[in-house]
Amino acid sequence: MEDNSLNHQNGAQIGGPQTVSVTNNKQNEEANPKAQYSIPGILHFIQHEWARFELERSQWEVDRAELQARIAFLQGERKGQENLKNDLVRRIKMLEYALKQERGKFHKLKYGTELQQGDMKPPIIDEACESQMDIDQSYVAVSNSTWKQGRQLLRQYLQEIGYTDRIIDVRSTRVRALLGLNNNTEPEENHNGSSVNGNESIKRASETQGRRTPAKKPQPSSLAEAMMLDTEAAVMANLDFLSNADVDMEDDDDMSDDVDIEPTDDLDDDVKVVKRKGKLDSLGDDVDAEAMEVLNELNLLSESGERQEFKNEHSEWKKGFQGGVPKRPLGLNDDDNIDSALGLGELAQLTVNNDAETTYDIASSKEAFRKTWNAKYTLRSHFDGVRALAFHPNESVLITASEDHTLKLWNLQKTVPAKKSASLDVEPLYTFRNHTGPVLCLAISGTGEFCYSGGLDGVINCWNVPNSNIDPYDLFEPDVLNTTLQGHTDAVWGLSVLNSRQHLLSCAADGTVKLWAPHSKVQLLNTFTSEQDGIPSSVDFVRDQPNRIVAAYASSHCVVYDSETAKSVMRLESSQDSVNPNNKQINRIVCHPTLPLTITAHEDRHVRFWDNHTGKMVHSMVAHLEAVTSLAVDPNGLYLLSGSHDCSIRLWNLDNKTCVQEITAHRKKFHESILDVAFHPTRPYIASAGADGLAKVFV
């Protein structure tokens, strides 16, 4: 700098270097107002000024272009996410529709009548998506410098998630193995299609270039251009795939068609591979391909926030993503260039593959509960077997009832500060004491305000559920016990709540089923008995017909009663073998929350399904290795949870009656093991209660 200014002072005639800074220039002018103006000096000055303005102008252009690119990138990103969302929504609709049709078909085949269910219109698919796709493409095309930024960002992400070399190798070999099977199925068509794509992308790229201000440094620009092209190709590959998938979904909702997409896209990519090999500057295109893939995955992940029902699945995905998505050397290694084209092919394929997996998952599992449940909380504090448990309707709170004569309230979110004597992560917040014998059953009202417990002492206690943030060693408040329902003369074994009317149903070993309105003056509403069946073992309200109740009897039959007339309306009987009815004793009965379906758990290891309209058994399956003791249906009516004395709980897909997961949860005491299971009505918790005195909560 000093040199430059010296130059000027001594006479601009010499023609100072053009890189002289603006400020210096001005200083010089002011400093030497009386300097001799010479023609070369003036010329030089004008030249210099011009160069300066040009420089500034080009800087502004660059800035402007960058900002525009950024805007375009962000918009493109948004569009991409919207597209994905639309795509997923459409898939859900298709699946719902397919399910409805299947149900209808099934129903028709089974009963010869049309099943009445909501709208049977196929979901309307909006065509707007296609045009959006085009917009996306042009957006992406603008973004040259954005991609540099984007790459930077993604590089960071990738480093954070530990994208390692080895994983990608493993993965790519896997993919290669997968693809080896159907590589050469439809070469011609796809070749054409993809080359069109390729041409388009080139055209667009040159357009973009034309719009740009002539850059000062030609070489980097062309490098960037090449990168852009590759980027675009990658983007095209992905978008292309998306539209392919969409078309496919529209044509046919059969999921198996996705398989066809794979080779198609694979060939697509192969074509691009050929093209790219001709290029010198394919630096970083593998990075771009990865970027796209990661972007795709990230998009999907961000979707999960919005879409509650996909949450579980995505969390699983995320796990797979963190663990399984590979890392490439992200520096622009020249060595990689030879392979990069191939790498792109594979990576693009990976994206496709991933998506196909998603589709498969959606198809097979009904999203919401596609996850593995893991034991998270062990609730230890009961001295004897836990007979029953129930979740609070909306909080992370549950109540357990035990043979040690007590009930306990637990807040899963409140970890009690560890005192010197306690190292548990969850401690009971409150112990309900009033039963004088083992507590056998439990129910919580729909508001979470009350809980009801029935015991061997024949008493039903109605409790006000204490605040879930209560101090466990607070003072005793007798009014926690709201009221007691006296009427049964023997052990109360089953309770069920009807939220809409605040009614409570109980069954007891005295042979009666009683309907209560616990919080009104006349508490006992009705009594139901069945002479021929004897002692009821479990009861429930028929959920789709609020004035019906169903009681299961030790005789292995169920009786549906009208709750107002107390008359038996229907019997659910499995008549085929009544050789030893004792072995078929029903241990638990539950009604499906939405369908006219009743499910029973039997001592003979079976779970049986009944149609509430016809009274016929619609399905019977051996569900466990030993007596099935408990059942719970998830709030959406898609999954069934069963517990058994074989120490395991099993999760069943209600649709196809297959076991989705089995968890060994409790130990035996005498010949009893699991005594109750439950779903949280609104949160992703399941729980089991065992004869070993423990309750476990799974997330």
Next chain:
Amino acid sequence: MKMADGSVILRRNRPGTKAKDFCRWPDEPFEEMDSTLAVQQYIQQLIRNNPANIDLILKMPENQDEGVWKYEHLRQFCMELNGLAVRLQGECHPETCTQMTATEQWIFLCAAHKTPKECPAIDYTRHTLDGAACLLNSNKYFPSRVSIKESSVAKLGSVCRRVYRIFSHAYFHHRSIFDEFENETFLCKRFTQFVTKYNLMSKDNLIVPILEDENTPGESEA
């Protein structure tokens, strides 16, 4: 394990079982109990057969780990003490029994709080039982029910001392409840014999005069 086909006895309380039939199944010899909860099963089986036969109930099977034996007995005591607490809830109010006392000699402070507190008797009872439940189920001190660390066995003594005060309070302040409960369960007597037998409490602390007026413990009251 096979389904009950007549030859295999399944010891289960199936839904619908009458109260009188609850846990009423043929005894299972201790040697045949293969569960991790065998000691609890065995103790409960003995109590169910005859709660008054304290000597038999407290007679430890051969080759049994003494720590586990004491631990399981104490769990059973705390569990059964719930019954006494339920009865006390109806009569022992914070207004009348403002402090945990037995004789006038001591006021017991409730150890469930960060700083021991003068809880009313009923709260002392509840807090002590709740605290005992937490301690005896603590994964830190009692992670297993088949073997127990020596350091954890040492904790049993303090639990005994605390829960014994529930007996003494009931005896000195709610005698009718105490008698009624004792006649049914023989719990205080069993407890006194238990802590004496295993030296879990000093004799001075056993203030309920329950063994003195019994020359032949067990049989005479049954």
